[in-house]
Amino acid sequence: LIRSLFQPAPLRRSSVLALTERMNSITQVLSSLEYLAGEDDRRRGGLNNWDLIRHQFRTGSAAFDKLFDIAADRRVTRALHAARVGAGLGLLLPTKGRTRLLANLVLSGTSPLLYPRHVYGTDGTDQVSLLVQAATTVARAGDRNPQLVDACLWFISMQATLSYTAAGVAKVASPTWRSGEALTGIMRTRTYGDSHVWRMLRSYPRTGRAVSAGVLALESLFPLVYAARGRLARPMVFAAGAFHVANARVMGLGRFVPAFGSTYPALLYTAGPAVRRDTEGRVTERRDDLAPRLAAVGAVAAAGAALAARAGRRQQVLRRRDHQRRLSTTTRNVLAYRLTGPTDEGLPLIVAEHGLASTAEHWAWVTGAVSRRFPTLTYSRAGYGRSQYVANGPYRLETAVQDLVDLVDRVAGTRPVVLVGHSLGGYLALRAAPRLAGRVTGLCLIDSSHPAELKRSPRQARGAATLDNTLLLMSASLKLGLGALLPRPSWVDDLPEAVREYALAQYRDSGLWDAARREWKATRAEFLAYDGQPLRVEVPLLVVTAAATASGDPNHKELHDELAQQAPWSSQHVVTGATHDNLLTDGTTAQQVADLVVGFVDRLGPGRGAAVGAGGDSRDDR
């Protein structure tokens, strides 16, 4: 028995195709019966009321939009599902040739039409059945061409292998799964869990961790079905099938059994020997393996293109920009900076400090407006943009603070300085200000970080829990050349046109994420070690909070209030319609920030210049 379990399965092409069709039709019939039983869901008050969701599915093609609208009509939807049940039953029965093709066509043609109509509540089985159905339809249409049928069966097995592997890799990439917490966490829910299993996992945590590790191993190692000449295919497919049967009972995911089960005949067929012989050793069937070879060639070509694009983006990031200069600081880091605006020595210098995983270009709207009045300095912290991180030893935020102090020392001349920082940049500006005493005459904190935020804001603490992992994945993926898979974020096109492509290149380059990860590790350690002592602020302060921060994270707003109270005098504002991220990138909110900064610097008054030169004390500005 054991030997037979580890032997490749001797399956014939035609029976594999028929078996796949039958198993998949069980999923299709079940699914359509469920939809027919849940008509309320499509009426007014249902969560798939087409009147409200149709706008999400506008394709840009009037013909497709019309088709979706027709399919979404209540009577048409009902008729289509009835036809799908009929077609599914047709495939379950021992029908022949054209009938089977017609049934396949009905099922595969209606799936994408009905997908938008039922979008809320769809799950993985809908995706599996759509893909399998498409492949069996093509295979049935060309079932006299064995090579074509093999390409279809390969497609099904490659998708099945991808599905398990992707699910496994995504779990391995998650700290929640790696720690073993995820399984217990899912089981405690009423939606996908089971009270008995949850209690058992809680009583026997080691068993829970072992089951969780088993799931991760089964899924992420699923490509082993093709190892050892297919000898592992049967045990792996058996294990995967048992996994779905257990999930059917425990998680209420019954449809997954026939859905994934429908891919197993193709998996066993493609993992088995390419040449099949009868008992006398004569060749009876020869499998065509064009599809996996094409996939390998395609994957290699895509990887090559991705790496070439990565190199192009890196070059773009490192290219010198107009008016950009560089200097080395005492930490040995090299900072790229730009100085814009009037050159009048009497005017204060506005220094903009960007946030974590951000760019100097995020300031473009604000500095564009502020530099009409005052000289303005923007720069990329070490590791971001053209700035290089070369400092030795473990990274601490002190390095970034020292870089900022050195930059101001070297560039400001005799001008007074106003530091403007967004997010983490705000905290760095706060730290740098006492070191530049007598030079810094004001501080502008734009939705700033606060060292107590991880302890006092549950929302910040939640976000922080997975940030390191996210930054690591971003950096590693971009090093592999996956930058092209990152959609162009909407904030890029909110920025002034001149900086968009440069900001986008940085966003898709691993340099930004490496720098962010280095900074985040230090930030997290320092914030968690913060003893809660009030921060010393000895200059006037402008505190700006984004409306979304104020409403969504009142604890964070409270920290902003406390900061404002520490200053000799302060001005506090909430920018309506702004979020933490769009505060600078959205033209309208950024203009408000710029106006607040200019107004604040004006309020610093004549003393804004007097603070410097004679070793002046910034408190003179009160």
Added chain:
Amino acid sequence: MNGAFAGRDRRRDFWAWAVGAGLVGWWLVSAASQHPLTTFDRLRARDRFGVVPNWRFFAPEPAQHDFHVLHRVLTADGEQTPWTATSSIARRSDFHTVWFPGRRREKAVFDVCSVILQHVEEGAAATDRPAYHLLREFVEVAVRREYRGQPSPQGFQFLIARHTGYDEEQDPEYLFLSPFIPLNEDPA
């Protein structure tokens, strides 16, 4: 048969190539849409037909909470009712293994709540979005059903709460509170 087949094998016909290339292209797009971070879903973002699969089941961050939709009503005589559950989650049974049509609605509630909370997280005005209107109507219809044959209430308010399910040691979290929604007249 073997001879004829071997001959064709050397010279794959056009259709086998075309179908093979098309399906492999589809598979490559699918493979490029499985990054553990959904931020990398550039290709899936363009999929209107649901043909690019998402195989990251329960990953990277699995749902470890249930969503509950609750509502309270301002009755016709101005009384405010306590919070009542609008949605419910079926208790697991053996029968679910083979037939569980309610799964789709439970998943729909979960999906819609997730979308609304995502809008809130992004700082966007959730009340402008289709997901909010779907849930608003979902609750409104439930309220009207509850008060059928009675004077129409003045309005209602709904709430999305999150709870750890069977783990009752944890308190529920209240994540989204709708504005007061007036109910002036019966819908046409």
